[in-house]
Amino acid sequence: MKRKIKRSEIEEKIFKILMIVSLAIVLLSLIGIISVIVIKGFSALSWSMIFETPKGGYYLGKEGGIANAIVGSLYLAFGALILSLIVSIPLAFALQKDYLNKKIANLIRVLLDVLCGVPSIVYGAFAFIVMMHFMIRASLLGGIVTLALFMTPIMTRAMDESIRLVPAELKEASYSMGATRFETSFKIVLRQSLPGIATAVLIAFGRGIGDAASILFTAGYTDSIPTSLFSPVASLPLAIFFQIATPIAEVQRRAYASAFILLAIVLIVSIITRYLSSRFSRYNLS
């Protein structure tokens, strides 16, 4: 007897194809991005590119490197990361039902989600107005604060989601022994959600170090490595932007090499963070 193909089987097939196609799109674009960066930029990559600051005529294809942008981006991203962490951890804990009632917490979550969706150029424009008002010029400090504003909602929401996954029984176990909310939050919940918190930090770091628009007006650009919080600072995204905008082929290749360096930094930070988080969460409930 010939078997009739059932509707449910067709559904199953179609969905399977969709999943494979989506997976392929994501993987291929990732491979595409990396290969373009490597193919176009690798030839321009050199030690002097990493360790030297731009010499005169660098942007016309002469000697030098982008050490100013590498160091600048690290200063900006890590500075903003620390500021964001200081704000995000207490805020993410405050959103839990141990501290705030559900309605208020959910309202704050909506606001944070809106802030996550605000384009970074708007953060840049806002910070620029504030800095103008106080007569502060584009500087490392301005860039760090602006980036921190941009990163905090992203980091807080990602942390919040991972903290919310901590089983209620675990908190109950801690409270039932007479632990305070602070002890429960920092000795139990924080430990248990550490892998999620590490991911939150990584997402925010990645967004921060790769962002150009928010620091365009607030951090400025310079060919030297900043020596104080009040001097302007270069950054990798802007270095890529300036180099790719020239008509000189050699400089354009350097733009891709800069992108390669940016990618490498994110990768290294990501590996270190994952390693640390798995070390510290080896006691966690699975």
Add this chain to the structure above:
Amino acid sequence: MTHTKLRKLKISYGDNHALKEINVDIPDKQITAIIGPSGCGKTTLLKSINRIIELSEGVKVRGEVLIDGANIYGKDADVLALRKKVGFLPQRPCPLPMSIYDNVAFGPRIHRLSEEQITKQLEKQKTNGLVKKEKSKKYQDYSKMDHLVEHYLKLAGLWDEVKDRLHSSASKLSIGQQQRLALARVLAIEPEVILADEPTSALDPLSAKLVEEQFKLLKKDYTIVIVTHILRQARRIADYVMFMYLGELIEHGPAEKFFNAPQKDKTKEYLSGEIS
């Protein structure tokens, strides 16, 4: 005289009245079993005795729970001190995300016990004779906390299984071992009352038996209240029984009397298996 008394205790979740006017005295240094069908307020009642119930959303408690004469729901009641006095053992063991050693030391550490307090606590423990004393050669470089951890792991009947891996992760233990670790953790805060919410329901029969036997030993020194829906378990270990049905305390009394000569029709129906 009993230390723990429930007076006109009513608990509701929104419009749902989970407990309706509970009045009962819980006998000291005995095992009291709270029995009854699912969803009849057994766990709610249990959790009200150390105010863990307040962690649930929208819960409202009226009436009094008197421990040593003071209402634990009173305005100036110290909830942290209460929870140190009344320990809680959950249904599913939940090891804290740290080593076996740190799990046991967690309570004494958060309550900031000094070395003298630990010494005093251990001296007092020696008098109950629940843990056999033995000489060990390593003892001289033991810290006070090491002694405490060893003592309570022994008291919970877990020491021999974990003594060589105290600093490995608690979540790697089997579920039966995790439950005894949870017991050690509760015992280490030196409670007077231990509340246990179906403590053997997630365990295999052998581990369940170990936990039951540990309870029978511990009642010499602790007041134990256990929620169970296994009637046979109540028959095995309970000295006093409370039967809950749809939020009401139908009948309570000494185990022998309760099982052999139940007074109320509902109790008879439950014991005979007509309702479960």
